[in-house]
Amino acid sequence: MRKKTIDIVTLGCSKNLVDSERLMHELGQIGYKVTHDTEKPEGEIAVINTCGFIGDAKEESVNMILEFAQAKEEGRLEKLFVMGCLSQRYLRELEAEIPQVDKFYGKFNWNALIDDLGKAHHKEMPFERTLTTPKHYAYLKISEGCNRMCAYCAIPIITGNHVSRPMEEIVDEVRYLVSKGVKEFQVIAQELTYYGVDLYKKQMLPELIERISDVPGVEWIRLHYAYPANFPTDLFRVMRERDNVCKYMDIALQHVSDRMLDRMRRHVTKEETYKLMEQFRKEVPGIHLRTTLIVGYPGETDAEFEELKEFVRKVRFDRMGAFAYSEEEGTYAAKHFKDDIPQDVKQSRLNEIMAIQQEISSELGAAKIGSQIKVIIDRIEGDYYIGRSEFDSPEVDPEVLVERSENELKIGNFYQVEITGADDYDLFGHLA
Secondary structure (H helix, E strand, C coil), X not given: CCCCEXXXXXXXXXXXXXXXXXXXXXXHHCCCEEEECCCCCCCCEEEEEECCCCHHHHHHHHHHHHHHHHHHHCCCCCEEEEEEHHHHHCHHHHHHHCCCCCEECCCCCCCHHHHHCCCXXXXXCCCCCCCCCCCCEEEEECEECCCCCCCCCCHHHHHCCCEECCHHHHHHHHHHHHHCCCCEEEEECCCHHHCCHHHHCCCCHHHHHHHHHCCCCCCEEEEEEECCCCCCCHHHHHHHHCCCEEEEEEEXXXXXXXXXXXXXXXXXXXXXXXXXXXXXXXXXXXXXXXXXXXXXXXXXXXXXXXXXXXXHHHHCXXXXXXXXXXXXXXXXXXXXXXCCCCHHHHHHHHHHHHHHHHHHHHHHHHCCCCCEEEEEEEEEECCEEEEECCCCCCCCCCCEEEECCCCCCCCCCEEEEEEEEECCCCEEEEEC
């Protein structure tokens, strides 16, 4: 009996990617050959891990399902399974609309796919997975769900309340991944700062990061998706004292106008937001701050948008992304506010604020010319080794392009690089 091949396609965020990696490991254990995001899927079975966060992501997920559904109709695919956030939220509708799918699974019951293939689970280590990232870094998911209930966000509707993983299990996973060659950990959650409140009755993120930092072989720890209200300030000390905790914080702020923050149900004020940014820079010298902002939220006035622009100019974020508001059904905002900002105004505001950030990023990059920084090498492209500093997360942040000269660099190794040039986002350099 020939070995069957399963193609897995992952859409959406890195939290979804971790689920796909765990599924890939399970499928490999029971005898399947598994590919991930391959350009030419040729397996007899396909699994689509969907995203249901905002309109564009939902559309991408539906289009991907339909593409594979057509392949099944044409006889190029035997079975089609769908999992993830989109099917968690719209299970009944999808079952009715796309009958070519053999079965839909939600965000948390995808393990049932193994049973439906007629195989038994391998449950020795619940966190074993097949990495789809370069082997020197991995995403480390510490919780699921969210208790924050921001007005615009559908994530709590999809994933439910915040559920922290036990600290011992996370540290065991880190040890396991280090044994596989992982040196760098992107710590992820829908909301990091709430970690531990459900299990330990208090915020435990600083202690968790210290314990991960203590594991031999962990060289970089980078933190993603923090929340500004009630920020656990002991984390400043951990970031300052621990050399392997990157001076990097991904903290979604969304807006700065008090009225907008209130309408977004963010439980933080403009004054508190500015103060927290000052605290970061004072308590953790050299920290690089990444944020995301929303423009065109219901009722956002020209004056409030000007407040947001002033905020970006004053704080000078090292990395920033912005999004035009997308109404999500079932959310507080969809129920209570009219989506009253025209799309062309949203897009104009988005372009304007990103242009401000581009200029800031260019200035901050140019200021690094002449300095030496520690860089990890991810891959080779053309005439360059492509690497990142501690201030750069994979996929979303700038990169460091190192000239391919007589020196042969190894993927996954660290090097000191002298920065010789910069464009709007990326840096250029050579070995120091």
